[in-house]
Amino acid sequence: MAKGSLIIPAVLLFTATLFSASLVTASAVSARQTKMANSGSWSGVIVNSTCSADEAFAESPECTKPGVPGAKLALYDDTIRQVYALESQEKVTAHLGDSVTVQGTLQDKTLQVASMEMLTSIGLAVGQKAPALEARDQFGHEQTLDTLKGQHGTVLLFFRSADW
Secondary structure, eight states: OOHHHHHHHHHHHHHHHHHHHHHHHHHHHHHHHHHHHTEEEEEEEEEETTOOHHHHHTTOGGGGOTTOTTOOEEEEETTTTEEEEEEOGGGTTTOTTOEEEEEEEEETTEEEEEEEEEOOOSSOOTTOOOOOOEEEOTTSOEEEHHHHOBTTBOOOOOOOOOOO
């Protein structure tokens, strides 16, 4: 075989090797990006894994009943009515029925728990003064607590979700 005819197979082999290496690198980057995209925090109530989203939404006592055979701990997110399996059960042990925020990664419907903290309260305590507020009303006018204040005070209601 002539010297010139070896150059083409060598170039093809080099190109194929380069292409394979770039596919492996792209695959690793894609996997890392997917993991990062699924990282975050989720808040909800720790329930038994045997509890459905409908049962948790209805606050069934069975969802927070200790010692249910075959049940693991799960997180129920009432904003989207979703129950997530929790991996690393030891990080959530003894929190059945508690409202928590879980930090970690989501894969399928399983949260890999990196950390967890208790939600101590939601909203303001009775009698606590509301922080300054500015928002536009339905007519586009800027409103504040002072502009909304009536003769007998102000009542604000924030409705975060609706179950249609």
